[in-house]
Amino acid sequence: MESRISIITLGVQSMRISIRFYRDGLKFSTDAKDEAEWAIFRTAGTRLSLYSKEGLAKDIGIPFDGTGFGGITLAHNVPSREDVDQIIQQAVAAGGSLLKSPCEAEWGGYSGYFADPDGYPWEVACGDGWEFGEDGTLWGGSLGPMPRPNAKDGGDA
């Protein structure tokens, strides 16, 4: 299995609310209309998609019984502390909820959390020495190198 995640799908309660949150509020790139039954957002290197939580459980064939913290976070990493503050504010203005105000993190960076309309936690963080590609992909710094597209001798050796 190659070291690769093609799509992250969030099961949501209201497609309309979530599409508006990600498309209109956070400005994620998509062709999805309000009434879409499934929405896919173009993101650098991977895709985010939305689907009804009940339908997602049904597709897998498992019970639709989840409560509380699902155990997964998504991170959006940025070059500066100002970016962290600004994005957390944007997310809250878009209808997200503030889970943790940006502050110094134990690991040395600066980080805050917001939740999307279904409570999925997003961390917005910056760290020292992080390098970003032109499309925003986090390449190096303290997290270690990543394989670059088309690099034959990338980190997957």
Add this chain to the structure above:
Amino acid sequence: MESRISIITLGVQSMRISIRFYRDGLKFSTDAKDEAEWAIFRTAGTRLSLYSKEGLAKDIGIPFDGTGFGGITLAHNVPSREDVDQIIQQAVAAGGSLLKSPCEAEWGGYSGYFADPDGYPWEVACGDGWEFGEDGTLWGGSLGPMPRPNAKDGGDA
């Protein structure tokens, strides 16, 4: 906020078991040793990381109370049905559990699901007309175009 997910973090019960599952079983690229308190895996365009579920909830400042289906799936998309079958077998051999045997999907492709040691569902799927980049990133096909790295006129217009 740019249309981008930098890191996906799975909260896990046993770092050792999960590191071995992803590193040794699925062959995901990492420098993490068995005893790591945090593990990061290089994946095309994004990163997967592992951290204790309790610690992750604590970092966010929310209760560690989740049960059942957390509502998120990760997808690993491949060019052929044989790839789907082979990867599902590999994941089960590595200690994952079979959630759904590969079969024809309603959306026209071929798809199966396995769960990692903490129950996080991964879909392995192939579809007609999907195009892949050299690093395995899913570019086009029925899911619509994605911005290519360094493309100034990508899908984020």
